[in-house]
Amino acid sequence: MDLRVIEGRLAETRFGQGVERRAFGEFVGPCGELASFAFGWTTESEHHVARITVGIGAGNPGGASFHAIIFNNEGSYACTLVDEPFERVPEGGPDLTAVEARAHEDLPFIWWVVDRVMERDRRARWMKHWLLGTTSIQTGEVFARTEPILYVCHDADDGLWQLIGASDADSAKAKLSHLYHAVEHDPTLLDVLDLSPGGSASRTGLDEPWTSEPAFESSHEG
Numbered sequence: 064m065d066l067r068v069i070e071g072r073l074a075e076t077r078f079g080q081g082v083e084r085r086a087f088g089e090f091v092g093p094c095g096e097l098a099s100f101a102f103g104w105t106t107e108s109e110h111h112v113a114r115i116t117v118g119i120g121a122g123n124p125g126g127a128s129f130h131a132i133i134f135n136n137e138g139s140y141a142c143t144l145v146d147e148p149f150e151r152v153p154e155g156g157p158d159l160t161a162v163e164a165r166a167h168e169d170l171p172f173i174w175w176v177v178d179r180v181m182e183r184d185r186r187a188r189w190m191k192h193w194l195l196g197t198t199s200i201q202t203g204e205v206f207a208r209t210e211p212i213l214y215v216c217h218d219a220d221d222g223l224w225q226l227i228g229a230s231d232a233d234s235a236k237a238k239l240s241h242l243y244h245a246v247e248h249d250p251t252l253l254d255v256l257d258l259s260p261g262g263s264a265s266r267t268g269l270d271e272p273w274t275s276e277p278a279f280e281s282s283h284e285g
Contacts, residue, residue: 065093066091066092066093066179067091068089068090068179068183068184069090069091070088070184070185071086071089072087073087073186074086074087080106081105081106081107081108082105082106083103083104083105083106084103084104084105084106084186084190085101085102086101086102086103086190087099087100087101087152088180088184089153089154090117090176090179090180096172097119098117098118098119098172098176099117099118099154099155100115100152100177101115101116101149101150101151101152102114102115102133102184102186102187102190103115103149104190104193104194106193106243111134111194112134112194113132113133113190113193114130114131114132114133114149115131115133115142115177115180116128116129116130116148116151116155117155117173117176117180118151118152118153118154119154120156120169121153121154121155121156122156123156125156125167125168125169126155126156126157127155127156127158127163127167127169128148128151128152128156128157129159129173130146130147130158130164131143131144133181133190133194135194135196138195140191140194142174143161144161144165145161146161185253185254185257186253188253189243189253189256192241192243192246192256193241193243196241197224197243198224198240198241199223199224199225199226199239199240199241199245200223200225200237200238200239201225201227201237201239201240202226202228202230202233202236203237203238204228205226205227205245206240210228210229210230211228211229211249211268211269212227212228212245212249213228213265213266213268214226214227214228215227215252215258215263215265215273216258216263217259217260217262218261219260222260224242242256249269251273254273255273255275258275259277259278261277262276262277
């Protein structure tokens with residue numbers, strides 16, 4: 064059986080200038096291991112961290128819900144267990160404190176699930192770009208929302224993301240903006256947030272599918 068991360072519902076609650084987002088899903092491991100998860104983040108929050116719950120073994124001895132915060136750690140993400148419960152998930156059991164979670168025999172599996180969710184769930188990629196404050200450069204028309212994004216590039220040199228519409232890119236009119244803001248206006252970008260440095264994706268219209276181009280890798284013969 065192949066490993067699967069199954070995206071569930073996304074709940075959004077707006078307050079003032081901010082938005083609280085909570086995403087839910089299921090995990091199925093290659094040997095049939097089951098887990099449920101929920102993660103979330105709040106824009107315009109004083110505390111720039113995300114939260115995650117992973118639950119296993121509902122109704123069975125050893126079943127539990129593990130709770131952690133996710134934060135920016137030198138250009139990547141890191142997690143730490145916390146006492147405060149975040150969400151209820153179908154596969155979860157009793158809420159564990161951080162001390163109880165650290166002593167649980169399945170904690171390595173929980174961290175493995177977290178890494179797979181962060182890697183494969185499109186909403187988690189969005190959350191990660193929010194955590195990291197990923198910057199994008201946008202054409203003037205894209206920034207003004209007068210043109211849809213038709214081309215996305217993740218620069219290999221500086222890691223900058225380029226968002227371009229139908230008009231030719233004019234560097235004099237280009238604007239810098241956080242990548243996660245662009246996703247708020249165009250959720251179809253969720254499908255290309257996993258571009259590796261040097262990769263790009265394009266489409267012919269707002270409702271058309273993305274076509275990705277992998278990063279160019281040169282080869283040398285010795």
